[in-house]
Amino acid sequence: MTALTHEVIEELIEENCCHECEGVGKDKVCVRIEAIAELPTRFGDFHIVAFWNNRDEKEHIAIIKGEIVGGEDVPVRLHSECLTGDVMGSLRCDCRDQLEAALRMIGQMKKGIVLYLRQEGRGIGLVNKIRAYSLQDMGLDTVEANLALGFRDDERDYAVAAHMLMSLKVKSVDLITNNPKKIEQLTQHGLQVNGRIPHVMQPNDHNRFYLETKAAKSGHFIDFSGKPRLAEQADRPIIQGMTEEQIAALYE
Numbered sequence: 001m002t003a004l005t006h007e008v009i010e011e012l013i014e015e016n017c018c019h020e021c022e023g024v025g026k027d028k029v030c031v032r033i034e035a036i037a038e039l040p041t042r043f044g045d046f047h048i049v050a051f052w053n054n055r056d057e058k059e060h061i062a063i064i065k066g067e068i069v070g071g072e073d074v075p076v077r078l079h080s081e082c083l084t085g086d087v088m089g090s091l092r093c094d095c096r097d098q099l100e101a102a103l104r105m106i107g108q109m110k111k112g113i114v115l116y117l118r119q120e121g122r123g124i125g126l127v128n129k130i131r132a133y134s135l136q137d138m139g140l141d142t143v144e145a146n147l148a149l150g151f152r153d154d155e156r157d158y159a160v161a162a163h164m165l166m167s168l169k170v171k172s173v174d175l176i177t178n179n180p181k182k183i184e185q186l187t188q189h190g191l192q193v194n195g196r197i198p199h200v201m202q203p204n205d206h207n208r209f210y211l212e213t214k215a216a217k218s219g220h221f222i223d224f225s226g227k228p229r230l231a232e233q234a235d236r237p238i239i240q241g242m243t244e245e246q247i248a249a250l251y252e
């Protein structure tokens with residue numbers, strides 16, 4: 001079981017109830033821990049932490065494993081909400097595979113955190129994301145569809161993430177990412193990033209993901225034959241058993 005005791009939970013809730021600060025990043029984002037509960041999952045036993053923030057109605061979530069309060073070198077993965085992928089198993093993106101791989105990885109570690117940021121469709125919302133899909137269905141190329149989809153406000157993401165981790169009293173993190181540049185962004189918002197863990201998907205995921213991609217491309221699953229996936233998460237995954245070129249080919 002995870003090591004978050006009732007005492008620690010009560011302490012966090014009590015501290016956060018009156019928390020107010022000048023905020024993080026250009027948007028001056030401030031978050032507060034509102035509720036914490038156990039969350040046993042198919043990937044392991046976690047706690048779920050629900051946050052309030054001062055900028056919008058989005059309820060960001062942290063999925064935590066082990067002794068992370070006051071922890072150092074805590075493995076952390078940032079995931080952006082994707083209703084179509086995470087929940088419906090959409091094959092237009094690989095968000096669900098990425099999320100599952102992160103939860104499975106952390107579920108097997110002593111400690112770790114997945115921050116689930118409620119910023120659907122790169123922050124442009126679900127409706128606009130579906131609009132971008134629709135444009136693709138009508139023949140727009142990836143570049144145009146990507147423009148329609150908008151670009152992630154990374155800075156905002158990292159400000160929220162940094163504050164969430166500070167609220168959890170995490171002293172330093174190892175970021176689970178395939179993009180070394182992401183470390184800078186968290187650091188800029190005052191978080192100590194000590195290292196990077198490559199985000200590697202297991203062969204099982206690779207098989208399923210790769211086969212589904214092939215099936216989707218030949219029109220067996222859904223009709224977007226030949227249409228490339230949109231990269232909705234900030235990072236491209238590394239898939240065990242596949243070369244970087246093979247992975248890149250899935251996106252091109």
Ligand SMILES: [Zn+2]
Nearest residue numbers: 020021030031
């Ligand atoms: Zn604050």
Ligand SMILES: [Zn+2]
Nearest residue numbers: 082085093095
């Ligand atoms: Zn997605």
